[in-house]
Amino acid sequence: MIDEKISQKYLEKIKLFKKYNKHYYDLNKPIIDDHEFDKLKLEIINLEKKNKFLKHKDSPSNSVGFKPSKIFKKVKHKTAMLSLGNAFSQEDLLNFEKKILNFLNNEPGLNIEYSVEPKIDGISASLLYKDGKFVTGLSRGDGKEGEDITENLKTIKDIPHKIIKKDFPEEIDIRGEVFIQNSDFKNLINKFANPRNAASGSLRQKDSKETEKIPLKFIAYTFGYEKGLEVSSQEDYLKKLKDWGFKTNPLNKKIKTIEDLMKNYNEIEKKRDQINFDIDGIVYKVNSFALQKRLGNVANAPRWAIAHKFSANSSISKIESIEIQIGRTGALTPVAKIKPVNIGGVVVSNATLHNEEEINRKDIRIGDTVIIERAGDVIPHVISVDLKLRGKDSKKFNFPKNCPSCGSKTVKDFNLSTKKEDAVRRCSSEGYECEKMAIEKIKHFVSKEAFNIDGFGKKIVENFWKLNLIKLPQDLFKLDYTKIESLEGWGKQSVANLKYSINQKKTISFEKFIYALGIRHIGLENAKIISKNLKSLKNFINLSKKKNFDNLINIDGIGQTQINSIKNFFENSTNLYVLKNLEKLLIVKNVENQRADGILNNKTFMFTGKLLNMSRSEAKALIEQNSGSIVSNVTKKLDYLIVGEKPTNRKIDAAKNLRVKILDQSSWLKMLK
Numbered sequence: 055m056i057d058e059k060i061s062q063k064y065l066e067k068i069k070l071f072k073k074y075n076k077h078y079y080d081l082n083k084p085i086i087d088d089h090e091f092d093k094l095k096l097e098i099i100n101l102e103k104k105n106k107f108l109k110h111k112d113s114p115s116n117s118v119g120f121k122p123s124k125i126f127k128k129v130k131h132k133t134a135m136l137s138l139g140n141a142f143s144q145e146d147l148l149n150f151e152k153k154i155l156n157f158l159n160n161e162p163g164l165n166i167e168y169s170v171e172p173k174i175d176g177i178s179a180s181l182l183y184k185d186g187k188f189v190t191g192l193s194r195g196d197g198k199e200g201e202d203i204t205e206n207l208k209t210i211k212d213i214p215h216k217i218i219k220k221d222f223p224e225e226i227d228i229r230g231e232v233f234i235q236n237s238d239f240k241n242l243i244n245k246f247a248n249p250r251n252a253a254s255g256s257l258r259q260k261d262s263k264e265t266e267k268i269p270l271k272f273i274a275y276t277f278g279y280e281k282g283l284e285v286s287s288q289e290d291y292l293k294k295l296k297d298w299g300f301k302t303n304p305l306n307k308k309i310k311t312i313e314d315l316m317k318n319y320n321e322i323e324k325k326r327d328q329i330n331f332d333i334d335g336i337v338y339k340v341n342s343f344a345l346q347k348r349l350g351n352v353a354n355a356p357r358w359a360i361a362h363k364f365s366a367n368s369s370i371s372k373i374e375s376i377e378i379q380i381g382r383t384g385a386l387t388p389v390a391k392i393k394p395v396n397i398g399g400v401v402v403s404n405a406t407l408h409n410e411e412e413i414n415r416k417d418i419r420i421g422d423t424v425i426i427e428r429a430g431d432v433i434p435h436v437i438s439v440d441l442k443l444r445g446k447d448s449k450k451f452n453f454p455k456n457c458p459s460c461g462s463k464t465v466k467d468f469n470l471s472t473k474k475e476d477a478v479r480r481c482s483s484e485g486y487e488c489e490k491m492a493i494e495k496i497k498h499f500v501s502k503e504a505f506n507i508d509g510f511g512k513k514i515v516e517n518f519w520k521l522n523l524i525k526l527p528q529d530l531f532k533l534d535y536t537k538i539e540s541l542e543g544w545g546k547q548s549v550a551n552l553k554y555s556i557n558q559k560k561t562i563s564f565e566k567f568i569y570a571l572g573i574r575h576i577g578l579e580n581a582k583i584i585s586k587n588l589k590s591l592k593n594f595i596n597l598s599k600k601k602n603f604d605n606l607i608n609i610d611g612i613g614q615t616q617i618n619s620i621k622n623f624f625e626n627s628t629n630l631y632v633l634k635n636l637e638k639l640l641i642v643k644n645v646e647n648q649r650a651d652g653i654l655n656n657k658t659f660m661f662t663g664k665l666l667n668m669s670r671s672e673a674k675a676l677i678e679q680n681s682g683s684i685v686s687n688v689t690k691k692l693d694y695l696i697v698g699e700k701p702t703n704r705k706i707d708a709a710k711n712l713r714v715k716i717l718d719q720s721s722w723l724k725m726l727k
């Protein structure tokens with residue numbers, strides 16, 4: 055009960071802090087004086103210090119009071135810094151291994167060995183060494199582009215400035231985690247709430263002399279771009295790192311079976327609090343680099359690695375109300391507003407209820423006492439209802455049959471691949487006609503993976519919408535800056551910044567443009583595939599003018615669901631209007647012909663029949679790695695049909711008719727050398 059009061063007081067202060075912070079940093083118009091602002095900051099930090107369970111993403115302890123992105127120069131990573139998929143159970147691990155084995159065509163006798171590394175909860179960094187000299191250090195950023203924090207990283211004693219070893223590569227990005235040991239953290243006076251914040255905060259200091267005061271550590275565990283690295287496994291690489299003078303995790307191991315992975319996991323979880331740094335799970339990596347290379351990546355995580363997270367925490371709370379949120383594709387997501395409760399160190403006041411079916415299945419009602427679970431960075435959710443504590447007059451929750459925003463009918467789609475009705479209910483309006491959907495669409499449009507407009511957060515979208523400044527994406531490029539300058543909280547400088555960020559994004563890649571449109575079923579991956587294939591916005595628009603959507607079926611990876619969705623998109627007149635306007639206002643860069651460095655450049659391939667010792671996924675990946683592309687139909691555009699065991703004769707006949715070259719597997723592999 056006392057905890058609950060503290061949590062509430064804490065949340066109120068965070069809310070205030072957020073408000074003042076926004077006025078101070080984003081809008082350049084403070085509404086309280088510096089002294090009061092600092093006092094509030096200190097109050098929050100002291101509350102966190104006294105009550106270890108208090109944590110909030112917007113806490114001042116998570117930032118040292120300034121936006122890092124505006125201070126440090128942004129630099130592209132030569133090789134992207136990927137993230138990791140998560141596993142929570144033995145079942146997840148078995149699944150992970152099964153997928154790997156399938157990809158490798160279940161080659162007999164294949165036993166996967168794993169490099170097993172406790173996952174330090176710090177801040178990752180990429181250190182570029184050229185001819186043995188540490189030249190540039192970057193933070194992860196969005197994975198593609200990081201911040202240049204070289205000077206701050208140079209203050210860390212574990213980071214060598216010069217390496218003189220014969221086998222040290224000519225060029226290499228050494229990657230690892232910056233963190234602070236728990237024992238050192240204890241000695242820091244009242245500045246940060248937890249070790250991770252301390253590491254992140256001190257790494258982002260403007261003045262590296264401030265960073266130097268904090269005893270940061272660095273543990274190395276992987277690499278990005280390299281030239282001249284000669285190792286064949288993660289185990290060997292970790293050994294080399296040590297030899298070159300880097301610290302590696304003393305708890306690293308090599309393990310062969312899932313059973314032993316589980317044993318190790320349980321042991322480490324048990325002794326977690328005796329370890330002198332925070333770990334939030336264990337990373338498993340396929341040890342062999344040859345296998346890693348074959349396995350490659352999916353979207354932004356490697357197929358060959360996974361993070362086994364430590365178990366979830368749960369608490370009991372009460373549902374105060376159920377709100378329906380509407381996403382950009384119209385999905386109605388019920389969210390339980392719960393009495394704020396501390397779960398494993400984080401104050402939680404919202405829990406997702408996923409969808410209508412989930413509410414019915416668990417019979418979740420307003421007023422119910424429920425168990426809420428939270429694991430790592432996954433959104434908290436309701437596990438179960440305590441029926442004994444349910445009041446007599448409790449009523450079943452009526453899921454709205456009409457969209458709470460625009461009143462349109464809500465529908466459940468029929469899923470073409472599962473042949474079942476979706477669990478999710480959606481607003482049937484076509485998009486910009488529904489206010490909530492329109493706002494979400496614009497948020498998506500400006501988001502990081504799409505137009506990535508600096509400083510244009512969700513709150514600003516909502517605010518500008520209310521003020522009629524933006525109703526459709528194109529309005530963003532025709533903003534009335536004089537009006538914005540007169541708004542409360544905005545000043546000359548902040549408007550100038552905004553204008554600059556927006557103007558910078560008037561030139562955009564075709565891929566990002568397609569993704570930004572927010573067409574249902576066209577996520578990052580599909581947008582990439584489509585852009586590679588169609589090459590230009592003009593061709594995209596022509597799809598609708600010439601009504602040749604069905605040609606899209608030739609693109610490998612695009613199915614009927616995606617095609618229907620694109621058709622629907624073009625059938626809506628607002629979408630056409632948006633496209634026409636954006637086309638006028640923006641420069642959408644055509645896709646250059648594929649990199650000319652691959653041996654299969656500009657060549658198209660198709661497979662029929664079963665391949666020997668290789669899964670279809672691996673074969674496709676091999677073609678793409680060598681700059682070739684895959685199509686899924688025999689047409690004049692196909693260069694090679696590769697024939698495995700038991701092929702479809704119809705495809706071979708079609709290929710013969712069109713004079714497409716027909717290859718068996720070994721001749722194809724010879725092409726690749």
Ligand code: IVH
Pocket residue numbers: 136137138171172173174175176177178194231275276337356359361
């Ligand atoms: S490997 C391609 N190894 O986990 C693999 N990451 O979600 C990506 N991390 O941002 C990195 N310990 O900050 C790797 N031994 C370890 C790690 C580790 C911690 C963090 C790292 C990364 C995140 C991935």
